[in-house]
Amino acid sequence: MADVYSTTPLNSKASEIRILELLPGPETGQIFGKLSRHHLDDSDQHVNAPYDALSYMWGTPKDAKTIHLNDNDSFKVTPNLSAALHALRLLDKPRAIWIDAICINQNDLQERSDQVQLMRKIYQQAATVYVWLDVEVDPEDQALRKLLTFNDHSIEKDLGDNASFWEPLSPIWKNPYWMRVWIQQEISNAAKVVIQCRNVLLPIFNVFHFIRVASSRVSAADINTPIWIDWADVNPNIRLPSRFCFLDSHSHPLEGSTLSDHDLNLLEILASSYKLQCTDNRDRVYGLLHLAHDYSEGDITISYDHSVKEVYTSVADFVLRKYTSLNFLLYAGLNWRLPDQERILPTWVPDWRDPSTRIWISPAPKLENQDPPLMSDFRPNLSVDSLTLNAYGLRIDRINHIINIPEGVQLYNTPTSAFIDTCRSIIQMALSYDTKSTLESDIGDHLDVPQWHILASVLTAVDCFKPEDDEAHAKLKQAIQMSADALVSTSHIAGTITGERPLTMLDVIRMGKQEGGTFDNGTMFTRLAWGAIGKHLPFVGENGGMGLALKSAKIGDEAWALFGCDKPMILRPVEDHYLVIGEGYCDGTNRGELKNVLQVTERLKVGDMFNGYRVKSLKLR
Numbered sequence: 001m002a003d004v005y006s007t008t009p010l011n012s013k014a015s016e017i018r019i020l021e022l023l024p025g026p027e028t029g030q031i032f033g034k035l036s037r038h039h040l041d042d043s044d045q046h047v048n049a050p051y052d053a054l055s056y057m058w059g060t061p062k063d064a065k066t067i068h069l070n071d072n073d074s075f076k077v078t079p080n081l082s083a084a085l086h087a088l089r090l091l092d093k094p095r096a097i098w099i100d101a102i103c104i105n106q107n108d109l110q111e112r113s114d115q116v117q118l119m120r121k122i123y124q125q126a127a128t129v130y131v132w133l134d135v136e137v138d139p140e141d142q143a144l145r146k147l148l149t150f151n152d153h154s155i156e157k158d159l160g161d162n163a164s165f166w167e168p169l170s171p172i173w174k175n176p177y178w179m180r181v182w183i184q185q186e187i188s189n190a191a192k193v194v195i196q197c198r199n200v201l202l203p204i205f206n207v208f209h210f211i212r213v214a215s216s217r218v219s220a221a222d223i224n225t226p227i228w229i230d231w232a233d234v235n236p237n238i239r240l241p242s243r244f245c246f247l248d249s250h251s252h253p254l255e256g257s258t259l260s261d262h263d264l265n266l267l268e269i270l271a272s273s274y275k276l277q278c279t280d281n282r283d284r285v286y287g288l289l290h291l292a293h294d295y296s297e298g299d300i301t302i303s304y305d306h307s308v309k310e311v312y313t314s315v316a317d318f319v320l321r322k323y324t325s326l327n328f329l330l331y332a333g334l335n336w337r338l339p340d341q342e343r344i345l346p347t348w349v350p351d352w353r354d355p356s357t358r359i360w361i362s363p364a365p366k367l368e369n370q371d372p373p374l375m376s377d378f379r380p381n382l383s384v385d386s387l388t389l390n391a392y393g394l395r396i397d398r399i400n401h402i403i404n405i406p407e408g409v410q411l412y413n414t415p416t417s418a419f420i421d422t423c424r425s426i427i428q429m430a431l432s433y434d435t436k437s438t439l440e441s442d443i444g445d446h447l448d449v450p451q452w453h454i455l456a457s458v459l460t461a462v463d464c465f466k467p468e469d470d471e472a473h474a475k476l477k478q479a480i481q482m483s484a485d486a487l488v489s490t491s492h493i494a495g496t497i498t499g500e501r502p503l504t505m506l507d508v509i510r511m512g513k514q515e516g517g518t519f520d521n522g523t524m525f526t527r528l529a530w531g532a533i534g535k536h537l538p539f540v541g542e543n544g545g546m547g548l549a550l551k552s553a554k555i556g557d558e559a560w561a562l563f564g565c566d567k568p569m570i571l572r573p574v575e576d577h578y579l580v581i582g583e584g585y586c587d588g589t590n591r592g593e594l595k596n597v598l599q600v601t602e603r604l605k606v607g608d609m610f611n612g613y614r615v616k617s618l619k620l621r
Contacts, residue, residue: 487522
């Protein structure tokens with residue numbers, strides 16, 4: 001196979017790629033082609049003829065097919081690629097096309113690394129990117145004909161009332177192609193896209209507007225209604241860049257991607273792609289780099305000689321160098337589902353292989369930080385071997401007690417009375433640790449103590465919500481506290497008059513607002529608490545403070561405000577260093593209350609006190 005590439009060696013410093021000249025022939029005949037060099041940085045069309053590019057799934061190598069390249073050299077391709085080549089081949093003239101499995105010597109790690117750096121340019125400069133789906137679609141099908149009429153004037157009524165009408169197109173939207181890592185940048189960087197389902201071509205313009213209209217119907221429907229259920233089954237749950245809403249998409253700027261309508265930074269890209277699939281875990285980074293607006297060529301070395309550990313560590317190092325930020329820690333920590341599994345990464349390095357196990361409380365952190373830069377004395381840095389992250393911060397609490405949820409117990413099935421009893425015990429525990437409190441440990445039926453409203457705020461992680469305006473946030477917090485009080489009242493009343501099965505948390509969620517009332521029965525509080533507690537456990541700190549930690553947390557873990565990280569982190573002391581457990585929630589520290597320490601770093605040094613906390617240095621491993 002190496003001989004195929006011997007006549008077209010690539011100059012890695014000259015942005016050279018190979019182009020396949022797919023020779024003409026009948027669709028069922030053998031495939032013949034020639035490889036030639038192409039200079040991406042040379043716009044002279046006399047030197048570089050226009051080329052297309054293929055976006056497809058490699059598929060299984062089992063039952064590989066043979067094609068013929070250059071001087072009749074045999075070359076093996078997967079059955080899926082073979083099918084695509086037969087469909088794309090023209091009858092009467094050659095077609096110039098770039099295909100990764102053919103145009104890159106996959107056995108040469110250095111060449112693979114060099115060519116990955118050029119992926120953005122390859123797909124941007126392609127005349128047309130063909131999305132190949134090995135899906136049979138009847139060209140006479142009424143659903144297909146209707147889809148090809150969708151445009152920027154199409155509205156919801158154009159879908160009709162019968163969801164089953166669109167079922168013949170479901171194999172297109174449900175194809176596993178859409179869930180592959182590499183295709184995200186291939187589509188997102190393309191100026192023009194055509195979806196090819198064997199011999200049927202679907203212009204991306206029509207597809208975009210069908211997705212737009214169908215998605216709006218699903219999002220507008222109540223999740224519990226037959227309308228939502230019926231339409232969700234045929235809804236194309238995929239996203240296309242917004243420029244494809246124009247017929248002349250090639251003349252519009254490359255903004256957004258298949259992951260978002262807006263440009264995202266690298267951490268946002270990696271975090272939003274956790275459901276995508278790839279064969280090589282290094283490609284979870286390499287395959288998405290060119291979608292990040294803050295990444296420039298060379299910022300991260302692309303090399304298939306590097307291990308997964310080295311690649312994922314390089315992402316953290318990139319954020320550290322570019323932003324002097326530790327916000328990547330919000331995606332790091334021990335796997336809360338498998339906390340005792342063997343680790344191949346330092347705990348401070350996000351594991352992009354399975355970020356779904358790292359459930360965070362906060363929205364994606366913004367790296368474009370407008371806070372004052374950290375003084376040189378407090379700049380986090382890596383050890384020479386990149387195993388240790390040296391950081392600075394304030395130790396704000398120690399976990400003295402964790403309220404565990406028994407295995408198999410789901411919050412929505414919990415009787416409200418049992419939930420409130422648990423809340424009462426948390427408050428009593430907090431009061432017992434709080435040496436400043438003068439309240440009795442016996443809490444009344446209506447939880448009418450200040451700590452109840454604090455706990456309500458903690459259980460809903462209210463300080464992590466979006467309102468930046470202090471007044472708007474205060475109103476949100478008050479509404480949650482009122483809803484929490486309403487839950488106590490509702491539970492007390494229901495528990496004494498129904499005589500039926502106990503009122504559960506799910507019952508409260510379904511109640512909605514009281515008829516004619518200005519507040520709910522506890523629905524708002526219960527919904528938000530359901531979302532937070534399902535992934536975290538409440539804890540009580542050494543001085544009676546309350547918070548949330550991931551399920552991998554243990555008694556003795558500590559809550560820290562690290563300089564350069566927007567949110568508190570739960571860390572585990574181990575000998576002379578700390579392990580990162582994950583993001584934490586501590587009342588009074590999640591809306592940046594401790595951020596003003598950055599304003600006075602010029603006057604601080606390790607060992608000084610700030611707001612009652614001591615500035616410390618620490619090592620994360």
